[in-house]
Amino acid sequence: EFTRAWERLPAWPDASAGLATLADRFIVATLSNGNRSQQEALMRFTGLPFQRLLSAEDFKHYKPDPEVYLGAAAALGLTPGQVMMVAAHKQDLRAARAAGLRSAFVERALEKGPSGRADRLPDAESDLQASDFIDLARQLEATDG
Numbered sequence: 001e002f003t004r005a006w007e008r009l010p011a012w013p014d015a016s017a018g019l020a021t022l023a024d025r026f027i028v029a030t031l032s033n034g035n036r037s038q039q040e041a042l043m044r045f046t047g048l049p050f051q052r053l054l055s056a057e058d059f060k061h062y063k064p065d066p067e068v069y070l071g072a073a074a075a076l077g078l079t080p081g082q083v084m085m086v087a088a089h090k091q092d093l094r095a096a097r098a099a100g101l102r103s104a105f106v107e108r109a110l111e112k113g114p115s116g117r118a119d120r121l122p123d124a125e126s127d128l129q130a131s132d133f134i135d136l137a138r139q140l141e142a143t144d145g
Helices: 003-008 015-023 036-046 066-075 090-098 133-141
Strands: 029-032 052-055 084-087 102-106 128-130
Touching: 003 036, 015 133, 029 036, 029 066, 036 052, 052 066, 066 090, 084 090, 090 102, 102 133, 128 133
Parallel strands: 029 052, 084 102, 102 128
Antiparallel strands: none
């Protein structure tokens, strides 16, 4: 039952609207170290508007191995520089950037609970930094993407 909890995590309140706005202009995909069946169950539970679901399982490596990021770009039919990794984990973003991807940090201050030590803004090493997905969508709408 504990492992099934990963399949029923609630989405952040801004996720659905922000991802839907992003999906109007970009391919919106997941990239998780979680296995494919777990990710499929989570997407069914949350109903988030992802167009593609990518798992480290697909690439036989786990993040932060560069093969995961490079494999994701190839699976999307894009070059690494055409892909933006969006995450609340700075180490994930650093690894993506090292593999040639662009990066956007989205702060999730309560990700690890009220007394947790989640990564926080600012993040000067990322190409973009946002307070949530709606903020990220606004920033990308104001640019050429």
